[in-house]
Amino acid sequence: MTSINNIQGITPIPGTQSTQVSQSSKTQGFESLLNSALEKTQELKEGTKTGELSEIPALEFDIQTVSDIVTDKTDKLLTSLESYASQLHDTSVFLKDIEPILEGLNTDAASLLEETLSLGEDDQELIDIATSTAITAKTEYLKFQRGDYL
Incomplete structure (x- = not known):
């Protein structure tokens, strides 16, 4: 079995350009990139760069009340x-x-009556109007089903 440390270098193919980089410069390049990334990670963990982040504003929501x-x-x-x-x-x-x-x-009309049950005592006039409207709609529905308009 071949040991990972004993891997032989790649031999160049005849007729192609040879871009051979020494083994030590490859190791140093990777090492420097790794160290740089580790330093940045460490700085973020320590909180040195958190001041650069700004607050994200929340969207304004159009919240409807039950009355609406x-x-x-x-x-x-x-x-x-x-x-x-x-x-x-x-x-x-x-x-x-x-x-x-x-x-x-x-x-x-059924949906309106259901929502009307959620209203408080302060909205009594709205409850009366909504209930009256829903009853009118249900009455028309029943008249039509009964055949009053034939």
């Missing part, structure tokens, strides 16, 4: 109810085309 969420959902549901009412009065729109809109109204 309920207000947005109520506004969306009122807009959907208005669209539904205009399509219901339009004679060119068939009832089967309105059904997906009503399914969305029913889903949005």
